[in-house]
Amino acid sequence: MKRLQVNTTQNVKINFELAHVGLRLGAFVIDNILKFAYVYFVMQLFNLRLLEATEDGWSVKAVTVVLFLPVTLYSLYQEVLMNGQTLGKRALKIRVITKDGFKPSFTDYLIRWFLRIADFNLFFLIGVYVYALGMSHLEALFYVLFFMGKMIGFFMILFTKNNQRIGDFAANTTVVTLKDEVKFSHTILENISETYKPKFAAVIKLSDNDARIIKDTYRKARKTKDYKTIKKLKLKVEEVTGITAENLTDFEFIDIVLKDYNYYTQNM
Structure with a gap:
């Protein structure tokens, strides 16, 4: 099991157990189930397909953007408000901290959120572009790219020293488990x-x-x-x-x- 050793200002060493890829994947799955549930609820409640039939297309787009902001900003506002946790992370008792052992700043959380595009969705966006070209013979490539886009963060967490994805490297953060012998309340x-x-x-x-x-x-x-x-x-x-x-x-x-x-x- 990988561990993060933090050397404090007084040379006191604190060891945190890094959250392994299984825990982070589990939190990712829980969070996405919640997001899909929200999308389904919104689709049923507001019947967006019916709205799209109206003549005012810009109004429909504006309403759609507002309704889906909670999904788009999901990890950002939850980690900020819940001290480094989303609902998925809280369920599996893991948390984002800096590599120095402190609470990340808002800027750190923002960097992690923004770079999810590189960790999970880079190839997916390429796939969307290819699919938009209307070339039916490239549809298979779209699904391949979609899968690859979701695997980048997975392999980064699996093979990097401190289980960091690209967003973690940029923000100097990682994710630790709260099940460790070294509890936050004891530090x-x-x-x-x-x-x-x-x-x-x-x-x-x-x-x-x-x-x-x-x-x-x-x-x-x-x-x-x-x-x-x-x-x-x-x-x-x-x-x-x-x-x-x-x-x-x-x-x-x-x-x-x-x-x-x-x-x-x-x-x-």
Whole structure:
């Protein structure tokens, strides 16, 4: 099983298990079933064939484009909104991360989405062009190209070192499994938005190992509602960093410290 080793800023190594081609193919199939279901629903609900019989062809095209935007942008908006996952990826417990172990930016997701044209549909588009020529003897070639267009991403994931398709190479991302012994909740990684504003610059005094211990302790204490441990943890963090925050609860303080640490280590 291939693994991605991330060397953090404090030289702490974290190993992630890469999602193998079977998992990614399974997620791809689930996502496409959902997309085809949506298309079928739209066709039945809006009866687009009937609309095409109207005289205003431009209106029909505009409505068609709007209705099919959720399918066209499916992987982009889902990965952005669901922290590197689509519904298919979530079902199979896999997620997109950067090769550095962090959450991809919107630009990374956009690059991955756009380059699906190269990973899955390049030869398919060539096939569409050939088919549009109206040459019946080339219809077989169309189906061959369609199949090849879907196989490019498959073979890239299968044979590259970090299971990356073209979009992953361009965006410096890969896909990891969340079933691994190294769970995200056990690492220092936090979900922070691109517009996040840090509050405590002094958190950079912490090391990756400090952050990992803080998060692990915080996670366990929050789950069991161990307020005494959280209080002690807050006092220790204040002692090490020199931060004071009287207007925050102990839980809020630790949560912000972890997010701020992630912000500064990802953007330094």
